[in-house]
Amino acid sequence: MTSERFELERIDFLMLLFIMYIFSCSYIYWTGWGRTPKIERARLDGTGRNVFITNGIQIPNGLALDESDKKLYWAGKDLNGYGIIEAVSLDGLNRNVIFRRSGYNPFSLDIFQDFVYWSDWEKNAVLRINKTNGGVDEVIVNGVNKPMGLKILHQRTEIHGKNL
Numbered sequence: 001m002t003s004e005r006f007e008l009e010r011i012d013f014l015m016l017l018f019i020m021y022i023f024s025c026s027y028i029y030w031t032g033w034g035r036t037p038k039i040e041r042a043r044l045d046g047t048g049r050n051v052f053i054t055n056g057i058q059i060p061n062g063l064a065l066d067e068s069d070k071k072l073y074w075a076g077k078d079l080n081g082y083g084i085i086e087a088v089s090l091d092g093l094n095r096n097v098i099f100r101r102s103g104y105n106p107f108s109l110d111i112f113q114d115f116v117y118w119s120d121w122e123k124n125a126v127l128r129i130n131k132t133n134g135g136v137d138e139v140i141v142n143g144v145n146k147p148m149g150l151k152i153l154h155q156r157t158e159i160h161g162k163n164l
Helices: 004-007
Strands: 016-022 027-030 038-043 050-053 058-064 071-077 081-089 096-099 106-112 115-120 125-130 134-142
Touching: 016 096, 027 071, 038 058, 058 115, 071 106, 081 106, 081 115, 096 134
Parallel strands: 058 106
Antiparallel strands: 016 027, 027 038, 038 050, 058 071, 071 081, 081 096, 106 115, 115 125, 125 134
């Protein structure tokens, strides 16, 4: 067993909040709330573990992949306590803020067509916003107490990965 694989197995699961795998890209991504909040990634076989994002995040909650645009989105709170949704290309470049407002606490999110959908613990709602330019958020479902997981289901062609 390589040292990288060993380290991946030693993740502090108490600090691990959200994990997702991207089969078509052969990576797994996860968020951590420890002393240094971060988003990490590794190959599906456990090798190549690295810290993907560390600067400017406080509480990284949910992760979502936009396979068509090759971007990773995450939701949570920033260093000032604002609700935030950000995106970054899968090479770690071109990071941008899609949404940043006080009075919000995005928890889980998903991408569908031109929108980012998210569950929000302060609004007790599911909302959406344009994934490219942000703009005004739109409430989709209201009155849901601490909505957790969110997944958009639609009949669409799935992108299949390659065999390792």
